[in-house]
Amino acid sequence: MNPPVPSRLGLTAPVGGHARIPKSATPRVPPNLTDYDAACRDFSWAGARALLDGLPDGRGLNIAHEAVDRHAAGPRADRAALRWIGRAGERAFTWRELHDETSRVANALQGLGLGPGARVFVLAGRIPELYLAVLGALKARCVVCPLFSAFGPEPIAMRLEIGEADALVTTEALYRRKVEALRPRLPRLRHVVLVGEAGAATAVRDTLDWQRLMQDASTEFVIPRTEPEDMALLHFTSGTTGRPKGAVHVHEAVVMHNVTGCYALDFHPDDVFWCTADPGWVTGTSYGIIAPFTNGVTNLVVEAEFDAQGWYDILERERVSVWYTAPTAIRMMMKLGSAALAGRDLSALRFMASVGEPLNPEAVLWGVEAFGMPFHDNWWQTETGGIMIANYAAMDVKPGSMGRPLPGISATILRRDETGGVREVSGPMQEGELALKAGWPSMMRGYLKEEVRYAKCFVGEWYLTGDLAMRDEDGYFWFVGRADDVIKSSGHLIGPFEVESALMEHPAVAEAGVIGKPDPMAGEIVKAFVALKPGFEAGETIRRELLGHARKRLGAAVAPKEIDFRANLPKTRSGKIMRRLLKARELGLPEGDISTLESDER
Ligand code: AMP
Secondary structure: OOOOOOOOOOOOOOOOOOOOEOOOOOOOOOOOOOOHHHHHHHOOHHHHHOOOOOOHHHOEOOHHHHHHHHHHOOOOOOOEEEEEEOOOOEEEEEHHHHHHHHHHHHHHHHHOOOOOOOEEEEEOOOOHHHHHHHHHHHHOOOEEEEEOOOOOHHHHHHHHHHOOOOEEEEEHHHHHHHHHHHHHHOOOOOEEEEEOHHHOOOOOOOOEEHHHHHHHOOOOOOOOOEOOOOEEEEEEEOOOOOOOEEEEEEOOHHHHHHHHHHHOOOOOOOOEEEEOOOOOOHHHHHHHHHHHHHOOOEEEEEOOOOOHHHHHHHHHHOOOOEEEEOHHHHHHHHHHOHHHHOOOOOOOOOEEEEOOOOOOHHHHHHHHHHHOOOEEEEEOOHHHOOOOEEOOOOOOEOOOEEEEEOOOOOEEEEEEOOOOOEEEOOOOOOOEEEEEEOOOOOOOOEEOOOHHHHHOOEEOOEEEEEEEEEEOOOOOEEEEEEHHHOEEEOOEEEOHHHHHHHHHOOOOEEEEEEEEEEEOOOEEEEEEEEEEOOOOOOOHHHHHHHHHHHHHHHOOOOOOOEEEEOOOOOEEOOOOEOHHHHHHHHHOOOOOOOOOEEEOOO
16 A cells, blocks of 8 residues: 655645635635535535526526526626637627527537437637527537647547537638548548638538528527437547547536636626637636536637736736636746836736646636736546636635535545555545545536446446545545556655656756656656756756756655756646656657647657
């Protein structure tokens, strides 16, 4: 059995505890969740469900009704629902307009024979038609799968095949570049609908024109009876090996999307919310589409990719009040320094959150320095469908911690025993696998056609997340690493994240990725790959300085023994550092599935 790991993650910690950033004593608006313990005690899923309307006449629960139609029929009908900042223009939709346009989509799909259960894939950049297609397809009770538009032809074709796509909504340019040549491989794909350049009509063989379909479709559509357990969304996630897995989500997931928007993102009626994730990833759907709409806040969508100054312009000009982004972007902004924000009026901004990979304590603290408030880290996965663990507006933030479980969510730390069973660890800051008690509304209902893989995720009532974590004496959770990324060196279990965080504290380091490298003596040694900030030069001097810095912070047993420099680290397109790829390359092993690889630094 592994020895318990002492509390090494609290990098800014005073002896005997973790550093805290106290909750705001004078919040601009009272947080939705004011007393965490009371909220947990009083929470019920029935109560969360009651925050939604359900379809009229008891016809069930449909995500698109909660996101669009109920607001279109209420006092928010003429308020801004979707505000789109395109590369070459802007558009806005009120809830009434969103209702009409998504009803057109639903009618058009139905007219093509795409009814309940039909699989509709959407492959597009962040253009308004993507949002209309997703919501319209949900109205028609189709199953929607948004695909990331920067995927190459092969990953797209593979996902369309595994997901048994009946229809694809995409743009003319993407179709020609990425789908047309592989279409013969996809006999099941009956309809391809193309959005032309800047929404103009198209005429490509074997495809339909979005504009014509919309023109001819009615703006009235009655959502058919929808059972909460009806399949609604399909999200692909890459394992470390094997084919991408299609996680199945149902309409009932909207209960979670809605309540997490309220508690973890602290949505209030006048908010302008910006989720920087692309809907090709689960964050960009659950929180880039569904949660802001169900909560009735204005959802800002930005077509362009990351650019720090461009993002600051948007935060300022659009008066963004709640901002949900990711560690990679935060680290890139940190690289530029807080001086880049000088003179900006960001007075509308009141809550910042981050998800997707571990958020280094340095990054949380930089939020305070640069924006006057911390980034609130939260944790979840494609499989969980919604935020599970979070730092809340009305709770002290411990930099480096993912926060505490959402009311209604039971999370724990488990260790497997020799018989294949599991037991909960006793006592604080003991490392084990992060597990969640099954049964929350947005839990995946399966991996498409992979029952064995799905069954392996559960032991008894627990869903095993595949992440290693610790829980402290106050119930805050601390991320250690993916179970398959963890390093075992001379009997010590070492999470790559804590080593990366220690390196990130050094002013020269922009990014760090840490792996275990096989070693005859130690089993594995810790090896770090580091990207330096502008103005620092790779070489022996800085290597020695970083090794010394890490030894001082972490101790000799945990500090890296080797450091290599890279211009960039390989990342997934959703911004996660691909440690397994760093490792495969270091060891000359096959690189495995790299369909999600974004930047290749070799
Ligand atoms: P995905 O299913 O692609 O969204 O990836 C989920 C995985 O990302 C989790 O299992 C974690 O390994 C990682 N992750 C997401 N959010 C966090 C976070 N706040 N801290 C640490 N790891 C995270």
